[in-house]
Amino acid sequence: MEQPVSQEPEPHYMQGFYRGRYNQFCVNGDYFHPSKRVLFNPRHFRDFPHYMDYLTDQLKPTFGAVRKICTPNYGRRVRSLEDLTSGGVYVAAGIEKFKPYG
Template sequence: MSSCGFALAPPAKKVVVYRNGDPFFPGRKFVVTQRRFLTLEAFLSEVTKSIHAPVAVRNLYTPQHGHRVLGLGDLQDGCQYVAAGFEKFKKLNCRSTGSWLALGCFCCSVFRNGDLLSPPFPLPLPRSTLLQWDTLLATLTRKADLRSGAVTKLCRLDGAQVCAGEELVSGRYYVAVGDEEYQKLPYLELLVPPGSAHRRLWYVGCGQGVKG
């Protein structure tokens, strides 16, 4: 039987995608086929949801040199890529691409009080730092850069204040607050992409301890 008129589909490509600037993200594996993704934009939409990106993924880069992927044809089977929005590409440190859980670290995401324009920033910390509340607040102050000044409180999304590092839960969302009152706003709904598994609201009572 003649095979004339039948074009063979390109072979599937297996790639791993990391979040830009997040050395503790373990990477997400994807199988890219022409049947599943007709365009690069369709693939980027799936990446946004799968890696729980704080903003929509607009670009893919090679991890070491930052070469931008212009189309699905540029993807190479078995290679790694870095997903980013419109922010500057940050070189992936290959030594830190293991899971932060495997490294014995804690990581959560933090919104800035009253700010509905800035996405949450990741807060990876050694678990020992969680026991040093003043050190944790100082780290938050540097990373949050609140207009009101130093971070003096950390709140859950329902506004309840976290009293100690032992109450924090890995993978959850919190709000960094200064001396001002906590502003209960739709941070999660407006700043985290729809469909993300991390959009679930978690209300953790005091005394439950740090969880991985």
């Protein structure tokens, strides 16, 4: 028989605590630009366009502003903040066509 697992209540100092997620971002078409590790904290970014503005400031791409985020293998677009996985690798692109990596 399995013992029921008792879950202890969360301490008061941990309530409302959001854990940040790190992701690796590459710049579209720039094979010599190293990928950059960027922190995503849900408390700081409420919507997707503000996060793309933050990525533009962090990555400083040569094409201008980051307009879309894609997966590196197939170029599938990330459409919301919930689609970003912790520890994932993504490509930051502008209005130009996605250039595959690998």
